[in-house]
Amino acid sequence: MKDNHQPPSQENKYYQAVIHNSPAAIVVIDHDSHITEWNPAAEKLFGYTREEAIGNNIDDLITNDAIRSEASVYSEKTKSGESIRLTTTRIRKDGTPVEVEVQGVPIYAEDGAEVTDYMAIYHDISELQQARKDALAASQAKSEFLANMSHEIRTPMNGVIGMTSLLLDTTLSPEQREYVETIRKSGDALLSIINDILDFSKIEANKLELESHPFNLRECIESALDLVAYQASEKGLELLYNVKEDVPSAVIGDVTRVRQIIANLLSNAVKFTETGEVEVSVGREDNSSDPVNLLFSVRDTGIGIPQDQSDRMFNLFSQVDASTTRRFGGTGLGLSICRRLVDLMGGQIWFESSGIPGKGTTFFFKLTFGIPKEPYKSAGPAPKLLLQGKTALIVDDNATNRLIMARMTASWGMKAIICSSGKETLQKMAENPNVDVILLDVQMPEMDGPTLAGELLRQSGKHYPTVVLSSLGTRAEMPEGINATYLHKPIKPSNLYEAMCSVLSEVEENEKSPQEIGDAFDRQMGIRHPLRILLAEDHPVNQKVVALMLERLGYRADVAGNGLEVLEAFHRQCYDVVLMDIQMPEMNGVQATEKLRETLAECAQPRIIALTANAVGGEREEYLHAGLDDYLSKPVNVLQLREALEKCMPLGINETAESGKEINLHSSRKSKPTGSIDLVKLKKYFPYEGEDVRLIIELAREFFADTEKRLAEMETLLKADNAADFGESAHAIKGASLTFGATAFSELCREMEMMGKSGNLENAGEKLEHARREFTRVRCDLDEVLNKMLP
Numbered sequence: 001m002k003d004n005h006q007p008p009s010q011e012n013k014y015y016q017a018v019i020h021n022s023p024a025a026i027v028v029i030d031h032d033s034h035i036t037e038w039n040p041a042a043e044k045l046f047g048y049t050r051e052e053a054i055g056n057n058i059d060d061l062i063t064n065d066a067i068r069s070e071a072s073v074y075s076e077k078t079k080s081g082e083s084i085r086l087t088t089t090r091i092r093k094d095g096t097p098v099e100v101e102v103q104g105v106p107i108y109a110e111d112g113a114e115v116t117d118y119m120a121i122y123h124d125i126s127e128l129q130q131a132r133k134d135a136l137a138a139s140q141a142k143s144e145f146l147a148n149m150s151h152e153i154r155t156p157m158n159g160v161i162g163m164t165s166l167l168l169d170t171t172l173s174p175e176q177r178e179y180v181e182t183i184r185k186s187g188d189a190l191l192s193i194i195n196d197i198l199d200f201s202k203i204e205a206n207k208l209e210l211e212s213h214p215f216n217l218r219e220c221i222e223s224a225l226d227l228v229a230y231q232a233s234e235k236g237l238e239l240l241y242n243v244k245e246d247v248p249s250a251v252i253g254d255v256t257r258v259r260q261i262i263a264n265l266l267s268n269a270v271k272f273t274e275t276g277e278v279e280v281s282v283g284r285e286d287n288s289s290d291p292v293n294l295l296f297s298v299r300d301t302g303i304g305i306p307q308d309q310s311d312r313m314f315n316l317f318s319q320v321d322a323s324t325t326r327r328f329g330g331t332g333l334g335l336s337i338c339r340r341l342v343d344l345m346g347g348q349i350w351f352e353s354s355g356i357p358g359k360g361t362t363f364f365f366k367l368t369f370g371i372p373k374e375p376y377k378s379a380g381p382a383p384k385l386l387l388q389g390k391t392a393l394i395v396d397d398n399a400t401n402r403l404i405m406a407r408m409t410a411s412w413g414m415k416a417i418i419c420s421s422g423k424e425t426l427q428k429m430a431e432n433p434n435v436d437v438i439l440l441d442v443q444m445p446e447m448d449g450p451t452l453a454g455e456l457l458r459q460s461g462k463h464y465p466t467v468v469l470s471s472l473g474t475r476a477e478m479p480e481g482i483n484a485t486y487l488h489k490p491i492k493p494s495n496l497y498e499a500m501c502s503v504l505s506e507v508e509e510n511e512k513s514p515q516e517i518g519d520a521f522d523r524q525m526g527i528r529h530p531l532r533i534l535l536a537e538d539h540p541v542n543q544k545v546v547a548l549m550l551e552r553l554g555y556r557a558d559v560a561g562n563g564l565e566v567l568e569a570f571h572r573q574c575y576d577v578v579l580m581d582i583q584m585p586e587m588n589g590v591q592a593t594e595k596l597r598e599t600l601a602e603c604a605q606p607r608i609i610a611l612t613a614n615a616v617g618g619e620r621e622e623y624l625h626a627g628l629d630d631y632l633s634k635p636v637n638v639l640q641l642r643e644a645l646e647k648c649m650p651l652g653i654n655e656t657a658e659s660g661k662e663i664n665l666h667s668s669r670k671s672k673p674t675g676s677i678d679l680v681k682l683k684k685y686f687p688y689e690g691e692d693v694r695l696i697i698e699l700a701r702e703f704f705a706d707t708e709k710r711l712a713e714m715e716t717l718l719k720a721d722n723a724a725d726f727g728e729s730a731h732a733i734k735g736a737s738l739t740f741g742a743t744a745f746s747e748l749c750r751e752m753e754m755m756g757k758s759g760n761l762e763n764a765g766e767k768l769e770h771a772r773r774e775f776t777r778v779r780c781d782l783d784e785v786l787n788k789m790l791p
Contacts, residue, residue, distance in 0.1 A: 025100075025122040028107075033057050033075055036117065045100075045124055047093030058120065062090045078104035078118040087125065099129045157634075161187040166548050175486065182226045210344060214372040215255035217294075218243055221280055222492045224262040228270045228278075229488065233471035236443075237270060238277035238398045239490040245411055246284050248292060252370035257345065261338045262296065265363045268335065269300035273360065276301030279400060280490075290371040301360040305353040313351065342367070387500060388413035391434065395419045395452065396441040396469070401491070405439055408493050422447025426455060433460050437500050442470040454479040465503035467496070526554020531648055533557040534575040536566045536592065537611065538584040542634070546579060546611075549638055553645070563587025567595055571708060571772075574780030575606045577648040580628065582612040590626045597627045601777045603676075607648045611636065651780055676777040677785055682741030697786050703736050704779055711772060714752070718764055726764065727756015742778045745771065 019026050019037060025045040028037035038053040046053075046062055053061060059071045067089060074084050084104040089097045100122045107117040164184040172180065225241055232239040262280065269278040278300045285293035305313060313335055342349040342365050353361035392409045394416055396402045406416045417435060419425040422444060429435070438456075442449040453466060457479060466484040469491060478484045485499050533550060535557040537543045543559050550557045558575070560566045562584040569575070578596075582589040593608050600606075609630040610623045623631055630644050710729045717726040734749035748771040755764050 025124075027053075027058060027120045027122070028117055029058050029075075029120060030117050031079060031115065033059060035061070042122065045092075045098065045122060046090070052093075062092075064091050067091075074102070074104060075118075078106055078120075079115055081106050081108075081115050090122070098124060099126045101125050157187060157190065163545055166545070166552065178488065182229070185223050185226050210257060211254045212252055212370070213255065214250050214252050216249060217247065217251050217258075217282070217369075218249060218493065220255050220259050221262060221282065222490075222494075224259045224266060225280065225490045225492075227263050228266045229471075229490065231267075231270050232278060233489075235270065235274065236471070237273055237275070238401060239270075240277055240279035240398075240400050240404055241490040241492065242279060242281045242400075242404045242407070243493075244281075244283040245407070247282050247294065248369075248371055250372050251292065251294075252372055253367070254345065257341050258367070261341055261365065262298070264335070264338050265298040269298050269302065269361075269363075273300045273302035276358070276360070277398065277400060285366055291368045292371060293366060293368050295364060295366050297362055297364050299360065299362040301358060303357045304355045304359055305351065305361050306355040338365070387497070387504075389415075390436040390500075390504070391415045391417065392500070393417045393419065393425070393429070393435040393438045393464075395422070395425050395439065395444075395449070397421060397444045398441070401441070401489075405491060405496070408491075408496060409439075411493075412497065421445070422452040422455070425452060426459065429456060429460065433462065435464065437504055438464045438466045439496075439500075440466055440468055442468060450478050453482050453484075457482060465500075467499045467503060524554060525642065525645070526556075529646065531555060531576045531645060531650055532574065533645075534560060534566065534569055534578045534606070536560045536563070536578060536584065536589060537581045538562055542581070546636055546641075549636065549641060553638075553642065555645075563589065563592030563595070566592045567599075570596065570600065570604075570776065573704075574604050574651060574776065574783065576650045577645065578606050578608045579611055579632075580608050582610055582623070590623065590628075593627045599773065601773045604651065604773075604776045604780045606651070609644050609648075651784075676742055676744055676774060677781045678741040678743045679785065680741075681738070681743065682785065696789075700740060700782055700786060703740060707733050707736065707775060711768070711775065714768055718761060718768060721761060723756045723759045723761050725756075726761065727753045730756060737778070740778075740782060742774075742782070745774045745778050748774055 019028075019039045022039060023041055025042035026037070026039045027035055027042055030036050035053050035056050035058055038048070038050045040050075042053070043049055048061065059068055059075055063071045070088070071090075074086065077084055082104075083106065085102070087099070087101050090100050090102075092098055103121045105119045105121070106115045107119060108114065109116045161184060164180050164187065167180050168177065168184065221241065221243065225239060229239060266278065266280065278298070281297045281299070283295055285295045339349050345367055347365055347367040349363070349365040351361055351363045353359070387409075392405075392414050394402055394405050394409070396405070397420055399420070402418050402420065406418055409416050417428055417432070419428055423446065438453075440449045440453060444452075447455075449468060449470075456462075456464065463483055466478070466482055468478065468484050468486045469489060470486060471489055483503055485503050487495055487499050533555050535543065535546055535550070537546065537559065538561050543561075547557050547559060557579070558569060560569050564587045566578065566580070566587075580589040580593060584592075587595075589610060589612075596608070597605065607629045608627070609632055610628045611632050611634060612623070630647065632640055632644055710733050714726055714729045717729065730749045730752035734746050734753060737749060738746040748767065752764060752767055752771065755761055755767070
């Protein structure tokens, strides 16, 4: 019988060969921590030859005082029979540290009863660790870059969104209002996308947070369609929209992400489609009720996707081929974002394509939504006329569009006569002219919409109410005598319903419901809640946008272009609130805030609201810690602006209900022990009431200007050590301030006058600074007192 066991000496040779040729540093250590084996890789890693290492204590050889205790702990664990693995630092022969991954393995005696030795295997991970540090540094640099880029992009967006909001508050024709609303919705949607696209690291790290709120699904889809309507019309594409009847109108989910996915898929579809149509459809995936599973699809008649390229479509920065980028543009980022977002929401996304140009591609994605327990109210206008039982003539050369409008009208209880051409329409109308409203496509072959409308008028002599359907940016004039209203494709159910109600009931334009944005501007707010506002903003467009918003709210704001101008403005007068841009030249918003908090008296401290265009999170706590009271993100939203201003209270005075109507000065934000104006002395010098107070106000303005000038002169005289003139200027201010009841300020001026007369200006700088702060209080309080005395 053959013995299959190798002799021990041969077995040792195998072990020695493995250890000697291993690319990892292998060290065998006995129970007393002395090295018994040291392979060539260990020589290379730590710098000690085998002869130098053998017999030494492992923890003494490759550690130092800082890490020896940590190394000893793990050595003892391995001796006790525990396998270990860790990332740590060890010391080379030349004293330099090396980052290593260590694996400790116990070696048992033949009977397995006790640990006789143990083996330590070291892998040099210095390069990996350095690569990790470099990657972290690059990530930090990217985050800083994205924060700055966010500011640069969001600043012009503030102009776009803000000015369109203001424009919507003016008198506009229905067509103009639709254009401006599309701009505003586009800006809002772009802003939402910018917030996450610019910080793409959030998506890469799966740190994107999803919201969950009720929203109107149809409005979400319509706003996504609005984003691509103009591009589709420029290419002559039909943009279609079809939501099945069993789809709930309101669902619970993240409306921004759903709109972002649909908008990205639509943008791709329009980009890669030269002729034909692009259609969005939504239907139920199954019979589930709550939650509901919905299947979305975006279909186009574009170039299609070859089968051999299908596995690349959802990869980052990937397109079908290089010529695609040259021809159509884009980065190939959109589909990757769609997939990431769908995955985050627990859904699926895929596509189907034959790869044949003209047959196009259909992208599908499935998502699950909750259903609101309470009825969700849409912001859209209420219907003015029921369409039940009415007959609609639908004329459109596009079969999908005809089908969609037929379904819409049927859902409202209407009858439909469907025609695909002008010739067919004239034939059917000759047989049955009893229709209530005509839905008429403008662009059709052989006979266009206006020509057909004229023929129908000539043939029947009847003025049919007509809804004209055209692509965005095009409008054909209808023949005289035809009562028509215009709708832009894609046709939205709510808009179509309203348009038919309008032409059927001949509702005048000025009877329509007020627009939501118009309601946001409360012109009486400035009267109801008066505030003195300083707007600190360096960008001229942003200045104009916010100033006009404030004007529509009944406020007139002073404007400062940087932090230094903010400080100068407070030398002129008091403000109740400062809208403080954070990134400004010369002195930024945080620095200006710190300076105001340091120099202004407690009673004169305004409420400071940060305005920032940074999209990366974490700034709010930083700004509040720096002394700001509130935070608004750019572009400024008028509703958020109103809410922030409602929190601000005017600094100054209140009239009490006590006898004599005594006026007590106070700060709405911080209490102060006494006022800066002695009302008894003020009324002693100026015993006027009613309109006569206006004269006192004018005199007070002169007093403010003169005092500011003299205080500035005193600072110059102090630097020149001109004690005599310093005292004379203080004397001049002292008398005038006492006239207006500013007793504390007058006393400070008297003390500075005495310093000047004595020629001792040692503490005059501190006293002058104290006087400046008190003068700020005087301006603030005297303004309030005199305004209260007005009729």
